[in-house]
Amino acid sequence: MKHTHCPNCRHEDIEDFFVIPQAPVHSLVTIKDYEEAIAIPKKEISMAFCNHCGFIFNSSFDTSLDYYTQGYEDQQGFSPTFVKFITGVSQRFIDRYDVKGKEVIEIGCGKGDFINLISELGDNKGIGIDPAWVPGRSAENPRVRFIKEFYSEKHGELKADCIVCRHTLEHIHDTYGFMETIRKSISDNEKVVIFFEIPSIVRILKIQAFWDIFYEHSTYMSPGSLGRLFRDTGFEVLDMYLEYDDQYLFIEAKPVEGKSDKIHPLEESVEELKELTKYFVEQIKIQLDSWREKLEGFKAENKKVVIWGGGSKSVGFLTQFHDVGVIKHVVDINPHMSGNYIPGVGIQYVVPEFLAEYKPDVVIVMNSVYMDEIGKMLNGMGVDPLMLGL
Ligand SMILES: [Zn+2]
Incomplete structure (x- = not known):
């Protein structure tokens, strides 16, 4: 296709x-x-x-596949580093737009961690919509209810003061249609505040973060392309910012009549982004070759190498280097991952405690943001491997 x-x-x-x-x-x-x-x-x-x-x-994305209804594991709330980050982001958003005692809808709520948090922090009522939601995975919360479905036009009847959508747009192929559906659901209620979070393609291009390119993501947004999409579908950009070592791009917006002409300073032009894709193409081969050389070196020295950080990044990384055959285990802090096999790769996830006995020589950390947290856990287990962060 x-x-x-x-x-x-x-x-x-x-x-x-x-x-x-x-x-x-x-x-x-x-x-x-x-x-x-x-x-x-x-x-x-x-x-x-x-x-x-x-x-x-x-441009080869297969829209006919079912990605989310056969068990989907993406919960990040097991890491203290992440919990601190997401609590800070939520509190700032609540204070900025006075999201207190309001109705909040989250599109693509996963297991419900964020809608629970924002409802808790702001005394809000929440509705979480996600086909991959699993009952019982978060504490019962009388403020929040869940709809285990894909978001669609029929959810337009649900009225909200605030619509949040984190790490979902990058899974949507028809981004224009998706934003149009949201805009229609709001109708003429111009007080609604929109809050989106997605990975930023700018960082991926700048540092050739090939591990952040994987099949489940069909869409890769930059501040410029995101801003243009929002304006084209009837929104005004209120703010945009990057967080988490510039990995995550946030946008706050409101619906407007007619087309907004407000451009945020973070937005790059189409030409600037195109230049970045050229830079990526120049550099990516060097980046991939140097990793391959490193991993083959570890193999030649019989080093025990593990990846820390399951999920999509490890799939993106192993898609390039599984054939080297040096990485035998992938660690993840989410206990629900343990025992699962990595799709297409076949390595089984292990819990962090596994490393106490395995004593790896090298730990490749899939997200440098977690280096300190992981370093402390490793020290606590009495292992002191070489740590390489992406
Ligand atoms: Zn286009």
């Missing part, structure tokens, strides 16, 4: 700039069986650039 139009602006002027030939189509489905894990299909990722709106997306 090859897309011929930009899903963000519908133009035809698109071109591929980077291809990953064989990527597992799933990252986070929960598979308990090795054979089943390695049988997950692999497909091409074609990173494409739209010359009209600067949107970056997988």
